[in-house]
Amino acid sequence: MTLALIVNDDPLLRAGLRMIIESADDLEARTVGGAEALSEAQRYRPDVVLLDIRRGTANGFALLKDLLELPNPPRVAVLSSPAVGKSVLTALRIGAAGCLLKDTGPEELLASVRALAVGNTVLSTLASSLLMAELEVDVELADASSEARRMTASLSEREHEVLTMIAEGLSNADIGRRLMLGTGTVKDCVSDIFNKLGVVNRVQAAVIAYRARLTVGVPPTPEVA
Numbered sequence: 224m225t226l227a228l229i230v231n232d233d234p235l236l237r238a239g240l241r242m243i244i245e246s247a248d249d250l251e252a253r254t255v256g257g258a259e260a261l262s263e264a265q266r267y268r269p270d271v272v273l274l275d276i277r278r279g280t281a282n283g284f285a286l287l288k289d290l291l292e293l294p295n296p297p298r299v300a301v302l303s304s305p306a307v308g309k310s311v312l313t314a315l316r317i318g319a320a321g322c323l324l325k326d327t328g329p330e331e332l333l334a335s336v337r338a339l340a341v342g343n344t345v346l347s348t349l350a351s352s353l354l355m356a357e358l359e360v361d362v363e364l365a366d367a368s369s370e371a372r373r374m375t376a377s378l379s380e381r382e383h384e385v386l387t388m389i390a391e392g393l394s395n396a397d398i399g400r401r402l403m404l405g406t407g408t409v410k411d412c413v414s415d416i417f418n419k420l421g422v423v424n425r426v427q428a429a430v431i432a433y434r435a436r437l438t439v440g441v442p443p444t445p446e447v448a
Contacts, residue, residue, distance in 0.1 A: 224250070225249060225336065226251050226253070226269045226271070227269060227270065227271040227272070227273060228255060228260070228267065228269035228273070228297070229241055229244075229254045229272075229273045230274045231254070232256045232275065233275075237254035237255075238254070240254070240332070243332055246329070247333050249337075257275070260286055260290070261289050261290065268295070269297045270297060270340045273323065273336075274287060274290070274300070275301075276302065276303055276310050276311070283310075283314075284313060287299060287319060288317055288318075291317070298320040299318075300339055301322050302323055302324075302325050303322055304324065304325055315426050318424060319424070320344055321335070321344050321345035321346050323347055324347045338394075341394075342395065343395075344392075344426050346426070368435065368436065371433075374420050374421075375420070378416065381402075381412065382412060385398055385409065386431075387432060389416070389428050389432065390428070390432035392429075395413060413425075
């Protein structure tokens with residue numbers, strides 16, 4: 224059973240999200256306000272955290288960092304609205320595993336929680352657009368591109384292949400099918416890539432791939448393994 228912790232200071236929104244998540248037989252949810260979020264995460268050890276990043280920007284980012292520093296940290300996706308798009312980019316840089324809009328439909332919400340739980344990245348259309356807009360500017364900066372190429376130079380040929388597919392938005396299962404490898408083998412390869420690049424999630428890895436011009440595709444979109 225996958226446990227999702229919903230962190231939001233609006234009781235009505237918390238209740239609505241919990242009702243949707245618990246409508247699925249394989250998912251359960253708990254809700255909490257921001258002030259109790261870290262202690263509740265330590266207590267229940269959720270697989271996934273849906274974090275409202277709007278709660279006082281500085282506090283929201285600090286909480287995100289604290290959650291990611293827990294032993295066996297949960298997969299954290301931020302809940303956002305179009306009005307706080309730049310905050311989404313900051314959260315992704317810190318290490319958030321994705322971004323969902325607060326008005327995400329029930330089916331997409333359930334699929335996203337499942338995708339997060341198995342290690343995939345989930346990005347709303349808003350987050351993907353913002354990330355692409357930033358990268359279009361960023362990739363023109365010589366320093367950023369040079370540093371990304373230096374970082375990817377340490378990867379093996381197979382790791383280059385896998386990194387490119389991560390940047391295309393493929394899940395581990397999809398990469399395994401394309402390369403005729405077991406999912407476990409792909410998972411180990413992805414872990415090695417993260418370690419070599421010094422990143423914590425697929426979004427950050429995809430950004431480096433884009434800066435290094437390994438791909439001209441878009442950042443990862445919601446995937447279910």
